[in-house]
């Protein structure tokens with residue numbers, strides 16, 4: 684049986700986690716450039732953990748400039764098997780209130796300036812994204828949240844916008860009333876898609892900070908209020924993460940939903956027509972099926 688290795692991507696307001704045994708920040712080089720920052724690697728309850736701040740310590744990357752491919756490659760290269768992606772988000776639902784967590788399970792991707800795949804000319808692959816998140820990981824996060832007394836909603840559709848500006852009121856109403864989205868953020872796509880290509884189980888934990896701009900009683904998004912809510916949310920996120928090693932266990936059975944076998948049958952390019960340079964870049968992400 685394989686070893687569980689938990690990767691945590693920390694979003695806005697979550698730039699570190701404490702309590703890791705033997706923790707050290709490690710620079711990880713990837714063929715896709717540098718990740719957002721060094722990666723904090725250690726153990727929690729005996730289970731290896733790697734923590735990567737999505738925007739870098741000190742929050743230097745915009746949602747557009749986050750090096751999503753390098754981040755996912757670096758986690759995979761370290762041996763991570765399961766990724767918890769913590770993010771701030773706006774809510775389109777009255778009952779998903781600031782302070783609540785949402786276990787997002789679907790996305791609508793409206794981002795336009797990002798590299799969305801590891802594959803390309805010379806190594807073409809088509810991976811299913813019908814169910815873009817891992818239900819097994821979501822079960823564990825839901826249990827951890829219940830144990831911590833965190834209000835968590837199971838399931839929700841996340842509208843990924845390019846940013847960095849927040850939505851207009853007309854966009855907010857479109858996403859909520861016409862498209863049926865539940866929350867909005869700027870970072871979970873293409874991150875989730877790349878994690879699937881890299882055969883990582885991926886579970887987004889969206890922390891509600893505001894009601895975006897549709898709500899008649901809440902007006903426009905206010906970054907000061909968001910940061911205040913984030914501070915409380917970040918402590919809850921860290922408490923939740925500390926429970927995960929105990930819930931996931933050190934021994935890892937194959938994912939019952941097949942996240943860790945997503946590349947089976949996905950690569951269409953004939954072996955003799957593959958671009959050796961691209962195949963070399965794909966060593967960590969797709970070495971299992973290309974080697």
Ligand SMILES: CSC[C@H]1O[C@H](OP(=O)(O)O)[C@H](O)[C@@H]1O
Nearest residue numbers: 694695737746770771868869870
């Ligand atoms: C702080 S409000 C806007 C900012 O916060 C979210 O980032 P992340 O998903 O990394 O927590 C949102 O997507 C925006 O990038």
Ligand SMILES: Nc1ncnc2[nH]cnc12
Nearest residue numbers: 771772773867868869895
């Ligand atoms: N309303 C909002 N829109 C986009 N990203 C967000 N992150 C937190 N709140 C958000």
